[in-house]
Amino acid sequence: MKKFTGGKALAVVAVAGGAVLASIAPVMADVSAQSPSAGAIRVESPAKWKAWGAAIEVQLTYACPAGHQGHLNVTVNQAVLGGVAVGNTYKEITCTGGFETTAVNVTANERAFRWGSAFAKSELRTYQNGNAARDEREIQIVP
Structure with missing residues (x-):
């Protein structure tokens, strides 16, 4: 040996x-x-027109570390006759570590949304690490 x-x-x-x-x-x-170490978010298109434009239903797909708590925020702007329709909403979430899709209702502030193109900005923020993920894109609003 x-x-x-x-x-x-x-x-x-x-x-x-x-x-x-x-x-x-x-x-x-x-x-x-x-189980992502950072968050991710995406605004899905199209959004559904609701209540004659008083609101739209927007789908958000997101992922963040399992067990983390956080919130989603989305703002939609659309050029309409006489100005800009603007709306935003906020939703609390618990992260699963995988991709999730949720629907949120964005209510119009002063002017109603209409069918057609709009611009959406979304953010996912977790409380444990303060990380933020953002997405900005053009979406379609459909009946």
């Missing part, structure tokens, strides 16, 4: 350690994909 010298023994340990890490790396990547 041959005895390993210090350098050879260290090399064997390094190779064995690398093999172990390589075998668990895909599992670690899969867990991190399922």
